[in-house]
Amino acid sequence: MISFLIGFLAFLNAFFGSRCSLGLEILNDAHLRRLIRDYISYYHADRIHDSLEKDTPAMRPVSSKPGPAARLVSLPGIGGLHHRYDWQQAA
Numbered sequence: 001m002i003s004f005l006i007g008f009l010a011f012l013n014a015f016f017g018s019r020c021s022l023g024l025e026i027l028n029d030a031h032l033r034r035l036i037r038d039y040i041s042y043y044h045a046d047r048i049h050d051s052l053e054k055d056t057p058a059m060r061p062v063s064s065k066p067g068p069a070a071r072l073v074s075l076p077g078i079g080g081l082h083h084r085y086d087w088q089q090a091a
Contacts (some may be wrong), residue, residue: 005029032075035078046084063087 009032026032045058069090074083 005032042082046077046082059063 006026009026026035043057045056045060048054048056052062054077063086066089071090072085073088074085076083
């Protein structure tokens with residue numbers, strides 16, 4: 001099973017332009033499945049697409065700054081390779 005997944009990762013690496021596996025070490029087949037699931041989730045929910053006028057396929061709403069004391073926080077994804085930024089209300 002692991003040899004099939006390694007071959008599949010090579011296919012994904014070529015297809016996605018090495019965005020999925022860049023800088024990651026695959027530990028086992030469960031780890032590879034999780035990384036692929038996380039990348040697909042990132043691709044649809046967080047990554048903007050030029051063909052969608054800088055929107056995500058999931059149509060994530062644009063977040064506005066909630067107040068003058070709000071701060072911008074980084075939300076890491078895919079093992080920290082990609083980040084999404086959002087506003088957090090000051091406590």
